[in-house]
Amino acid sequence: MKFEVDRDVLAESVAWVARSLPTRPSIPILAGLMIHAEGESLTLSSFDYETSARVDLPATVHDEGTALVSGRLLADITRSLPHAGVSVDTAGTAMELTCGSAHFTLQLLPTDDYPVLPAMPTETGTVASDALAEAVSQVAVAAGRDELLPIFTGVRVEIDGETLSMLATDRYRMALKEISWTPARSDFRGNALVPAKVLSEAAKSMAGGESVSIALSQPGSGEGIIGFAGESHGTQRRITTRLLDGEFPKVRHLMEIQALLTVRCATSDLIDAAKRVALVAERNSPLRMVMGDGEVTLEAASGDHAHASEQIEALLDTAGDPMTAAGFNPQYLLDALGALDAAYVNFSFTQPGKPCLLTGVGSLDGDPLLDYRHVIMLMRLPD
Template structure:
């Protein structure tokens, strides 16, 4: 193998694939990044067997070849090189990669590239696509509700249902639920439903930051995998097996109080209250006060921490229905309010112990259900 490329491009490609390198693994080959020529481009690949990433960068290929180089060594070394042309030359017999850039030179002992796990490429069937910035937004709004502990593996995933011209993404960690619907670029040939690890989607959102073309999603038959195809990156993820809970059952169909607030004001008020709440199991109490002769409608937020003290704040609101006091985990409120871009949100509530629903005002494609914290005595 004899290849040259720009340090900028190589460093950027490495930063994308290195996210799939496991922090520790019993298989030494998983600690490497595959560097291989692929036609006129250089392909970089890494996998932890749950997700795998292929990334292609522009290069000048003189001789074809491939080698697997320890990830830390390659990434750290390339990142510290000056922005110049890098020349790479492989000694096939010893799997040693010789690297030359400006006045720096290095030899890296690699491993046999044929030991590197194959990361599949997308196929033509079962394929749908979405606008990259819509998909990024969807991921941001949904993965906040996915579970991070592994006690129920399906809850660490995002349930995706593709039907007709749209896809519905949902995640729930047992205490909150995010559901977002988004249009597909074309109508799906057949309905599909599957569970993607939230970690894989977060990674995808990160990679897709400067993607302009739509992102293609492809579910190859019988492989229990999903492939995301971007302009110069493919991301493959194992799907999570199992049944996702029937979340439609959980979404309350009615409410007795609907409270509309300014999203940014509410977020700021919750963050302020959280300074106290974080010392006391994240409990923030909301007192929803309908308009009266004495005062216009508003919501009072307060938190009390035994060791610290207490605080109270207020935001303007429009309240339909009766007043109510309800307590939520401040973390959950901050998470959801941070991913709503609409100016106003509506909070729909019924009793202090029944689920609250948060929806952006003027948009029907997102909703978030939060279970309250209930006073036990």
């Protein structure tokens, strides 16, 4: 195998594929990155029996062939190369990489033992890449991080005709986003529980193209695989992953909150105030939101050592026995506010200790934007 390729394109492509490599591979061969040169393109790929990544990039191929090398080592090398053309040549059991005056020799790994990448399922539909990237970033923030509870580390993707919904929860917060997309069949209905980490990587890495193709092999949690394909910086990228097994909790009803108290304020003002006040918040202690007349006060303390408070203007509307204060996990509140794409935020409260719904609002007296909803479980306030 012998080819020449642009240094920047190679470095970016190798780095992207290498991100999917397992940190502790079950077998050493899975730490390898497959390189295939054919025609006028180069294909780089990785696979750990759960998630596969593949990128096709243009190259000048002199001799076609396939090689397998250490993925993380190749990523480190290509990232450090000088800005010059890259030439690669394999001979025997080694791969020679030359860029300017830099020269590297890498030992080849046996390709016979490497698993075959799963085939991309039939396309289910397409979605605008920027819309997908925004939606995933808004929802994935609520996904769990505990690998001992794998169901909560996923995002439930629901397909209902021309509506694509994404839902995530870690049991203490929930996020729901609904966007329009173009299904391959208008009558298609299905759902999949997708690892949030893979979904985020797919959406972010393909945001440079016009659209992303989504391919679901079999609808339903724990069945088959899901694939994403799109373009980025002149390269074609593809990710497939096995769906998570298990029944996602029924939490959609928690989004339907009949508010007894609503509070509205400028999103940016609240973010800035929450960041400042949270500096003195003791670990596992709430950031307190105290309701006032035309304002809310944010308070936090670290025992007797430090205390902070700040008032911001707010519009309050009471439909029942009003709450006087609510307790938020500071980071959960900041995550939710950061995910909102609106000038104002609307808080829907029911009772102390009950879930609180956050939605965006375009103007202070406008209707809530219900395409994105974020629920936070309130913390118990000390007496």
